[in-house]
Amino acid sequence: MKIHCSTEHLAERLATxxxxxxxRASIQVAAGVRITATSSExxxxxxxxxxxxxxxxxxxxxxxxxxSAVVPARLAQEVVRSLxxxxxxxxxxxxxxxxxITAGTGVYGIHTHPVDDFPKLPEIDPERVFEVDRAAxxxxxxxxxxxxxxxxxxxxxxxxxxxxxxxxxxxxxxxxYRLAVKETVLTDxxxxxxxxxxxxxxxxxxxxxxxGSGPISVSADRNQIAFGVDGVWxxxxxxxxxxxxxxxxxxxxxxxxxxxxxxxxxxxxxxxxVFARHNAPLRLGFxxxxxxxxxxTPDVGxxxxxxxxxxxGEPFEIGFNVDFLRDGIDTASGDEIVFQLISPxxxxxxxxxxxxxxxxxxPIRLST
Amino acid sequence: MRVLVAHCEIGYAGRLxxxxxxxxxxxxxxxxxxxxxHALTGAKPINYMAGPTVIxxxxxxxxxxxxxxxxxxxxxxxxxxADTSYPLTDDATIERQGxxxxxxxLLVRALxxxxxxxxxxxxxxxxxxxxxxxxxxxxxxxxxxVEVKRVRAVAAAVEQVIxxxxxxxxxxxxxxxxxxxxxxxxxxxxxxLAAARGVECVVFDPxxxxxxxxxxxxxx
Numbered sequence: 001m002k003i004h005c006s007t008e009h010l011a012e013r014l015a016t017x018x019x020x021x022x023x024r025a026s027i028q029v030a031a032g033v034r035i036t037a038t039s040s041e042x043x044x045x046x047x048x049x050x051x052x053x054x055x056x057x058x059x060x061x062x063x064x065x066x067x068s069a070v071v072p073a074r075l076a077q078e079v080v081r082s083l084x085x086x087x088x089x090x091x092x093x094x095x096x097x098x099x100x101i102t103a104g105t106g107v108y109g110i111h112t113h114p115v116d117d118f119p120k121l122p123e124i125d126p127e128r129v130f131e132v133d134r135a136a137x138x139x140x141x142x143x144x145x146x147x148x149x150x151x152x153x154x155x156x157x158x159x160x161x162x163x164x165x166x167x168x169x170x171x172x173x174x175x176x177y178r179l180a181v182k183e184t185v186l187t188d189x190x191x192x193x194x195x196x197x198x199x200x201x202x203x204x205x206x207x208x209x210x211x212g213s214g215p216i217s218v219s220a221d222r223n224q225i226a227f228g229v230d231g232v233w234x235x236x237x238x239x240x241x242x243x244x245x246x247x248x249x250x251x252x253x254x255x256x257x258x259x260x261x262x263x264x265x266x267x268x269x270x271x272x273x274v275f276a277r278h279n280a281p282l283r284l285g286f287x288x289x290x291x292x293x294x295x296x297t298p299d300v301g302x303x304x305x306x307x308x309x310x311x312x313g314e315p316f317e318i319g320f321n322v323d324f325l326r327d328g329i330d331t332a333s334g335d336e337i338v339f340q341l342i343s344p345x346x347x348x349x350x351x352x353x354x355x356x357x358x359x360x361x362x363p364i365r366l367s368t
Numbered sequence: 369m370r371v372l373v374a375h376c377e378i379g380y381a382g383r384l385x386x387x388x389x390x391x392x393x394x395x396x397x398x399x400x401x402x403x404x405x406h407a408l409t410g411a412k413p414i415n416y417m418a419g420p421t422v423i424x425x426x427x428x429x430x431x432x433x434x435x436x437x438x439x440x441x442x443x444x445x446x447x448x449x450a451d452t453s454y455p456l457t458d459d460a461t462i463e464r465q466g467x468x469x470x471x472x473x474l475l476v477r478a479l480x481x482x483x484x485x486x487x488x489x490x491x492x493x494x495x496x497x498x499x500x501x502x503x504x505x506x507x508x509x510x511x512x513x514v515e516v517k518r519v520r521a522v523a524a525a526v527e528q529v530i531x532x533x534x535x536x537x538x539x540x541x542x543x544x545x546x547x548x549x550x551x552x553x554x555x556x557x558x559x560x561l562a563a564a565r566g567v568e569c570v571v572f573d574p575x576x577x578x579x580x581x582x583x584x585x586x587x588x
Contacts, residue, residue: 176586249587279477279584298476298488321584347587362585367478 001067001092003037003044005060007103010088011080013046016232017057018073019205022050029113032070035090035099037063043231047121048073051237053202054121058231067092069099070113076101079108122224122235129228130191131215132169136184138207138216140171143182143357145207146327148200149175156241159200162225164218165193172246173200178324179246180331183356194220197243202227202236209234250360251347254340258286258311262337262352266329268293268305273322275303281319281364286311286341295322318344319364325350328359369456370397372430375447378405378415382439388414390446395430397423399456403432403441417441468518472501474577475516475550479504481577482514482550482570495535498528511536511545518574521551526561533567 014033022030030050037044043058069092080088085103092099092112101108141160149157160173164186172181202225209229210216217228226235269282276282276295285292291309296302318341329337332352340349344366350359372395378388393414394406401419417432417439424431432441472491479486485507493503502514513536515521515529529547537543549562550570562569 174587176588177584179587244588278473299490345585360587362587364584367480 001035001037001069001099002065002089003035003061003063003091004087004089005062007080007083007086007088009060011077011083013057013059014073014077014080016209017046017048017055018077019208020048020050020053020055020234021073027051029070029117030119031072031074032113032118033073033076034068034070034115034118036068037061038066039063047118049119049121051119052199053205053237054119054235055205056121056233056235065091068115070115070118071099071110072113075110079110122226124219124226124228124233124235125221128191128221129217129219130189131217132164132186132188132190134210134212134214134216134229136169136186138210140169140182140184141203141207143331144171144173144180145200145203146331147173147175147178147180147359151175155239156197156243159197159239160203161195161243161246162198163193163195164190166190172243174244174246174249177321177362178328179244179249179360180328181246181358181360188215194218194225196220196225197239197241198225199236199239202234205234249347250349250358251340251342254342254349256286256311256313256339256341258291258309258339258341259336259353260291260307260309260339262329262332262335264307265337266326268307269322269326269329272303272305273326275301276322279321279364281366282322282325283317283319283366285315285317286313287315288312316344317366318348319366320348320361321364324361328361332357332359369399370451370453371395372397372451373449374443374445374451375449377444377446379442379444380415380439381442382434382437386415392449395443405441405443415441468501468516471516471518471574471577474574475502475514475572478577481572482548483507483512486512495532497531497535500529500532500536506546511542512548513545514548514550517549517551519551520553520555521549521558521569522555523557523561525549525551526558526565526567529567530565 017033034047040063044061046057046059048055079101083103089102090099097112099110099112144160148160157175160171163170167186169184169186206227209232212230219226223238224235225238226233272293272295273282275297277297277300280295280297283294289308290306292304292306294304328350332350333355334353336353338351344363347360347362350361375390375392377390380386392408396404401421403417403421404413405415407414417434422433422435428445430443476488479488483506486504488502488504490503492499500513501516504512504514506512513529513532515525517525526549529549533545533547536545547567548570549567550572552572552574554569559569
């Protein structure tokens with residue numbers, strides 16, 4: 001393999017592909033990026049995978065000699081990023097095991113991984129590919145992804161449930177303490193409905209890739225789901241298991257519905273929340289015409305602020321994890337936040353006023 | 369894992385020499401070479417040798433040698449009741465709960481378990497005679513020192529909190545301080561000493577406390 005290309009282009013494409021590499025020592029080749037060059041007429045490809053997630057990134061090469069090589073991602077990135085020359089040449093040693101990077105007067109030799117050891121990447125069936133609106137998709141991901149769990153012992157909760165059906169895209173995520181659900185109207189044609197639990201990391205990568213305009217391509221089979229953005233294909237292994245029946249978790253009725261100004265509430269929660277440390281709850285005390293927001297952490301201090309609120313029922317106090325509540329307030333949309341409440345030990349629903357998003361949050365049991 | 373149940377005599381030579389006359393025993397040969405001999409009663413093995421070991425076996429004698437220390441355990445088999453090997457796997461590690469610091473953290477979040485109205489001022493507050501586990505104020509504002517024990521409290525725990533109280537009482541603005549020992553159980557001598565020296569004993573159930581202090585409710 002011998003190729004020439006723009007240094008800047010190679011650096012940018014390498015950085016994109018390298019996000020799928022693995023640093024686990026047990027799969028050395030997964031720390032590499034496979035460079036494939038066929039001819040100058042077709043785009044080349046950079047590919048990387050950590051066996052859970054893979055990225056195929058198209059790249060423009062001038063191909064002097066076709067071939068492929070697997071270069072260690074981090075080292076190759078460091079070298080290419082620091083080059084000052086506009087053009088760079090990569091040449092694989094015909095005997096294998098080495099790639100030479102030449103730029104200006106600089107010559108850098110990199111030991112490579114065997115191409116044959118590089119994992120086989122999932123194929124994308126063009127028959128199954130359809131498109132969804134990029135803005136709708138990324139906005140949906142951004143609204144729910146924070147509610148995914150970091151607890152690897154419950155894999156199902158480390159991803160978000162994606163449902164795509166004609167006219168509607170629904171995404172739900174929960175870590176068992178809160179649940180975020182966003183439903184979005186789709187105008188794109190959907191050949192067959194999809195329901196899959198997608199790793200949160202894969203969704204985050206898709207939104208990271210989707211900074212431009214134009215639709216996102218989607219393709220799913222039994223084990224994998226693939227997203228195509230501007231020619232880059234991200235493939236992720238679907239998480240197996242049964243996602244909680246999220247619709248049944250939402251209570252059918254509520255005792256109180258309180259509307260609060262979103263900006264002011266977010267500010268107060270942020271300020272007072274400074275004192276809700278070490279799992280101490282943020283307390284919302286609803287009484288006639290106001291809600292008091294307070295927190296106290298032993299050894300640290302306490303804070304309290306009051307916001308006027310259209311509340312007229314029996315006073316009660318409810319506690320929340322401050323980070324979870326803040327996530328709900330931040331991800332709801334519109335000028336107002338609507339709290340739907342039942343009692344201090346029953347789940348509360350936080351919604352905005354502008355779209356079909358709801359955030360179910362369990363309270364913290366208050367000791368006194 | 370090999371489990372040998374046998375009527376046997378056991379001799380040990382190493383740091384000292386011992387001989388165990390004939391009796392029925394259970395001998396465990398573990399994957400790392402450790403060998404444990406259990407009698408019919410008692411939680412601990414009556415003989416053991418930590419791995420790695422070298423095991424030499426003839427028809428009625430098993431010799432377990434530990435090359436690192438030149439110790440030898442000799443098992444003379446008189447009658448074998450059972451001798452079975454099992455291909456076992458166990459990757460789990462024990463999760464310890466109930467450390468004193470864990471209990472402090474739990475109690476801090478549920479101080480009403482000790483006394484209603486108690487407010488924590490500082491954990492591990494230093495004094496000249498050592499740190500007070502929980503330095504609190506009670507509902508009337510009086511300084512209250514709490515010594516937490518995760519297991520049965522003995523007289524030493526009461527004496528400990530008395531020493532803290534004496535130190536705190538040296539500061540007139542803080543005196544007179546209250547002293548509390550909080551523990552799942554109290555030895556009778558500890559209760560007598562506490563009553564005589566004005567120390568309060570509070571019993572709590574760590575299990576209940578864990579329930580009380582794990583206030584995060586879940587959706588499912």
